[in-house]
Amino acid sequence: MKKQPGSVWVIAEQIDCRILDVSLQLIAHARKLAIELETSVEAVLLGDKMNEQTRQLFAAGADRVYLGNAPDLAHYQPEIYTEIIVKLAKERQPEIVLIGSTSMGRELAPLVAARLGTGLTAHCIDLVLDENKILESIIPAYGGLLSIICPEKRPQMATIAAGVFPKPEMDENRTGEIIALEVPDDIPRRIQTLEIIREKPQGVSFESAPIVVAGGAGAGDLEGWRKIADLAETLNAALGATRPAVDEGWAELETMVGQSGKIVSPELYIGVGLSGELQHMVGIVGAKVMVAINNDAKSPVFEQVDYGVVDDCREFVPVLINKIKEYQEKLVTC
Amino acid sequence: MLKIVVCVKAVPDPKEAHKIKIDPATKILTRSDVPFVLNLVDKNAMEAALQLKEQLDAHITILSMGPPPADNIVKECLALGADQGFLLSDRAFGGADAYATAYTLAKGIEKIGPYDVVLCGMASSDGSTEWVGPEMATFLKIPVVTRVNEIVEYDGEWWKVKAGLENGYRLVRVKLPAVFTVTRDLNTPRSLTFSGIIKARKKEITQWGIDELAVPEESAGQKGSPTIISNLATIDSKRTVEIITGTREEKAEQLVQKLADTGLI
Numbered sequence: 386m387k388k389q390p391g392s393v394w395v396i397a398e399q400i401d402c403r404i405l406d407v408s409l410q411l412i413a414h415a416r417k418l419a420i421e422l423e424t425s426v427e428a429v430l431l432g433d434k435m436n437e438q439t440r441q442l443f444a445a446g447a448d449r450v451y452l453g454n455a456p457d458l459a460h461y462q463p464e465i466y467t468e469i470i471v472k473l474a475k476e477r478q479p480e481i482v483l484i485g486s487t488s489m490g491r492e493l494a495p496l497v498a499a500r501l502g503t504g505l506t507a508h509c510i511d512l513v514l515d516e517n518k519i520l521e522s523i524i525p526a527y528g529g530l531l532s533i534i535c536p537e538k539r540p541q542m543a544t545i546a547a548g549v550f551p552k553p554e555m556d557e558n559r560t561g562e563i564i565a566l567e568v569p570d571d572i573p574r575r576i577q578t579l580e581i582i583r584e585k586p587q588g589v590s591f592e593s594a595p596i597v598v599a600g601g602a603g604a605g606d607l608e609g610w611r612k613i614a615d616l617a618e619t620l621n622a623a624l625g626a627t628r629p630a631v632d633e634g635w636a637e638l639e640t641m642v643g644q645s646g647k648i649v650s651p652e653l654y655i656g657v658g659l660s661g662e663l664q665h666m667v668g669i670v671g672a673k674v675m676v677a678i679n680n681d682a683k684s685p686v687f688e689q690v691d692y693g694v695v696d697d698c699r700e701f702v703p704v705l706i707n708k709i710k711e712y713q714e715k716l717v718t719c
Numbered sequence: 720m721l722k723i724v725v726c727v728k729a730v731p732d733p734k735e736a737h738k739i740k741i742d743p744a745t746k747i748l749t750r751s752d753v754p755f756v757l758n759l760v761d762k763n764a765m766e767a768a769l770q771l772k773e774q775l776d777a778h779i780t781i782l783s784m785g786p787p788p789a790d791n792i793v794k795e796c797l798a799l800g801a802d803q804g805f806l807l808s809d810r811a812f813g814g815a816d817a818y819a820t821a822y823t824l825a826k827g828i829e830k831i832g833p834y835d836v837v838l839c840g841m842a843s844s845d846g847s848t849e850w851v852g853p854e855m856a857t858f859l860k861i862p863v864v865t866r867v868n869e870i871v872e873y874d875g876e877w878w879k880v881k882a883g884l885e886n887g888y889r890l891v892r893v894k895l896p897a898v899f900t901v902t903r904d905l906n907t908p909r910s911l912t913f914s915g916i917i918k919a920r921k922k923e924i925t926q927w928g929i930d931e932l933a934v935p936e937e938s939a940g941q942k943g944s945p946t947i948i949s950n951l952a953t954i955d956s957k958r959t960v961e962i963i964t965g966t967r968e969e970k971a972e973q974l975v976q977k978l979a980d981t982g983l984i
């Protein structure tokens with residue numbers, strides 16, 4: 386008889402008792418994988434006084450929630466979180482474990498994977514099952530899409546950014562089983578989180594912005610970058626960056642758009658001084674209209690957009706800003 | 720004395736890395752002579768080590784795993800002021816994923832001897848996983864803090880660091896020995912100096928292969944990697960572009976018109 390496959394797990398995440406959207410998106414996708422695998426979806430949730438919030442996990446598609454409720458778990462603590470998840474995984478033997486590519490997930494996932502001696506794929510843009518029902522993690526590389534598999538070791542683990550999978554339909558009538566987790570008392574305490582500071586994000590947030598302006602290496606310097614930032618401000622758009630722009634120190638890491646950064650779904654995307662490399666472009670999902678401004682007519686970015694302007698962005702962008710302002714003023718006076 | 724190990728990686732120059740393509744039919748990487756350079760954020764790890772050495776009695780060891788030409792980046796770090804360098808290089812280490820890389824580096828660190836602090840860049844430009852630091856810490860059975868952007872306190876056995884979070888940071892107290900992965904925000908890396916390059920000529924780079932490390936063959940390189948590449952597909956993200964032409968003014972005007980037509984501005 387064929388062995389019943391283990392469940393599909395999602396390590397859910399909460400910040401200040403709010404379940405993150407990415408956790409719900411992953412649960413909904415885990416549901417699809419679980420149906421194909423003929424197994425169940427289980428979420429692991431660690432926090433303090435989180436009973437009520439488990440309903441969202443069920444509504445998104447979880448069959449079972451392993452719930453750790455303790456003051457010690459209120460926020461991410463690497464040693465305790467790792468220990469609890471590793472112990473549970475050894476006991477329950479999940480087939481697949483999915484984690485959001487958040488700052489917690491990016492640290493916790495490799496800690497868990499290394500302890501379990503298994504493989505982990507980073508910041509995937511899709512997860513499917515192959516003909517042998519092995520998980521294929523899709524990532525962009527070398528101008529194409531690579532499938533990465535973990536053929537032998539279990540569980541198969543992957544991290545995925547918010548927005549890769551759509552917002553789930555919530556079925557408020559779904560319920561499931563809650564299994565309480567104990568907090569082990571023999572944990573080394575070599576890392577202590579003393580304080581967590583969250584600042585209000587500056588500028589327009591990616592989640593709500595209908596327009597994203599993204600700038601790249603073509604900005605040339607900080608002055609060139611400021612012009613792109615001005616364009617974003619004029620359009621009330623969120624300002625994204627490619628990796629070189631982050632590396633140069635013009636933009637914050639948190640604003641990097643792409644495979645290893647944020648996944649955004651604006652209606653309008655304007656890419657300025659960037660080359661349209663796949664790792665960046667996969668970060669823009671389902672944009673209705675795409676525009677590129679690049680001084681190289683042969684740049685691959687022009688094959689991926691609806692409107693292109695071939696020009697030096699440092700010269701063109703200020704002119705564009707003026708024209709937009711003129712247009713905006715006309716709108717107001719009409 | 721504070722013993723620091725800095726793990727660095729030779730990566731294809733990111734400015735030219737787009738030239739490396741896979742032929743979708745043959746699934747073979749198109750040969751290109753993209754040069755190897757020191758991974759950008761590893762320079763910040765290196766700089767952190769140098770600044771610590773300026774403040775404390777410290778000794779800096781460079782550790783890298785890679786093909787023989789990677790000894791150039793180890794040399795670069797020696798020229799910046801590191802005291803000794805090790806390169807883990809062996810055919811058997813080839814094709815390693817993050818797990819096998821972290822395992823091999825951990826074995827290297829153990830062989831080098833006692834250490835207090837291991838510094839690495841947050842991620843490499845070619846893999847971008849961020850896994851190696853935490854996985855290495857796991858194999859070394861020591862704590863790790865990822866995305867460190869400020870070292871607040873560094874005297875004594877417990878350090879205090881700030882690490883990046885979505886829209887903020889966490890302040891963490893951590894007991895040495897520990898691994899720290901650092902971001903570009905930590906510091907501004909210094910440049911090479913001529914005298915540094917001269918001094919580095921006398922410093923030795925030790926090369927270790929699989930036998931010296933006593934890593935079992937099935938734990939190294941591709942054999943030791945739980946993940947493998949199974950497939951490559953091309954993607955079709957093409958749109959039909961309309962290139963807007965004219966003078967700068969005209970182009971701007973037309974573009975505004977196009978955007979206005981969509982009703983999005």
Ligand SMILES: Cc1cc2nc3c(=O)[nH]c(=O)nc-3n(C[C@H](O)[C@H](O)[C@H](O)COP(=O)(O)OP(=O)(O)OC[C@H]3O[C@@H](n4cnc5c(N)ncnc54)[C@H](O)[C@@H]3O)c2cc1C
Pocket residue numbers: 600601602603604605626627628629630641642643644645646647657658659660661662663664665668678679680681684696697698699733844845846847
């Ligand atoms: C595993 C992995 C993960 C990655 N993840 C990401 C990610 O999440 N996000 C990301 O962005 N990148 C990521 N990258 C990097 C990515 O592959 C590209 O290197 C990067 O997106 C290129 O950024 P760019 O277009 O700004 O720079 P470049 O490719 O250097 O392009 C600059 C463009 O600007 C144009 N230009 C130059 N001067 C001007 C000017 N004056 N006016 C107008 N145009 C000008 C040039 O013609 C060129 O097309 C990743 C890479 C790897 C290997």
